[in-house]
Amino acid sequence: GDSVTQMEGPVTLSEEAFLTINCTYTATGYPSLFWYVQYPGEGLQLLLKATKADDKGSNKGFEATYRKETTSFHLEKGSVQVSDSAVYFCALKVPPGNTDKLIFGTGTRLQVFP
Amino acid sequence: DARVTQTPRHKVTEMGQEVTMRCQPILGHNTVFWYRQTMMQGLELLAYFRNRAPLDDSGMPKDRFSAEMPDATLATLKIQPSEPRDSAVYFCASGGAGESDTQYFGPGTRLTVL
Numbered sequence: 001g002d003s004v005t006q007m008e009g010p011v012t013l014s015e016e017a018f019l020t021i022n023c024t025y026t027a028t029g030y031p032s033l034f035w036y037v038q039y040p041g042e043g044l045q046l047l048l049k050a051t052k053a054d055d056k057g058s059n060k061g062f063e064a065t066y067r068k069e070t071t072s073f074h075l076e077k078g079s080v081q082v083s084d085s086a087v088y089f090c091a092l093k094v095p096p097g098n099t100d101k102l103i104f105g106t107g108t109r110l111q112v113f114p
Numbered sequence: 115d116a117r118v119t120q121t122p123r124h125k126v127t128e129m130g131q132e133v134t135m136r137c138q139p140i141l142g143h144n145t146v147f148w149y150r151q152t153m154m155q156g157l158e159l160l161a162y163f164r165n166r167a168p169l170d171d172s173g174m175p176k177d178r179f180s181a182e183m184p185d186a187t188l189a190t191l192k193i194q195p196s197e198p199r200d201s202a203v204y205f206c207a208s209g210g211a212g213e214s215d216t217q218y219f220g221p222g223t224r225l226t227v228l
Binding site for chain 2: 032042043045049089100106
């Protein structure tokens, strides 16, 4: 079935370090891909998305490129800040059909220290 | 700034008691989702509605959980009777017909069943 696999956390970095959080997926057809972020004590919020192969989603300095050939959607940021400490969820939406469901990964906790 | 609202934000109750959680989706959104988040299981989809009709409740324990949408501005999730293993954060999310890919999450209800 359709699924998302994320790297295990926590990811611990110093401020201004480069961030990569890996995400791979299994899906029938051509899904839309998402990264959501959850700050402490809050609900998830959309960080970025890409709807077709080779699309790059970007927001707040974060980027991810939809790679169909490697079925990946890795999240990157060139220089992290303490305020980026949160849990990051990769997700996919199955191809057009009679469903609005998102399939989420298990989440990766990022901890950034000054 | 349109937001999903959830009440109560925190609930502590004793085993066997009924618990009702409420969600007000963003005005104009036609899909509503209920999720449960725990450390052990991560984020689980319990049920979702489109145009107030339940489309999928396969993630919900049927014997004690029920979800309804009495009207377009209110979704409820009820647990009766509650058990300690129901302790979790319950999130509601809504999605709009115009951008059905994106789900907007509420702040969650933290439930503790003693």
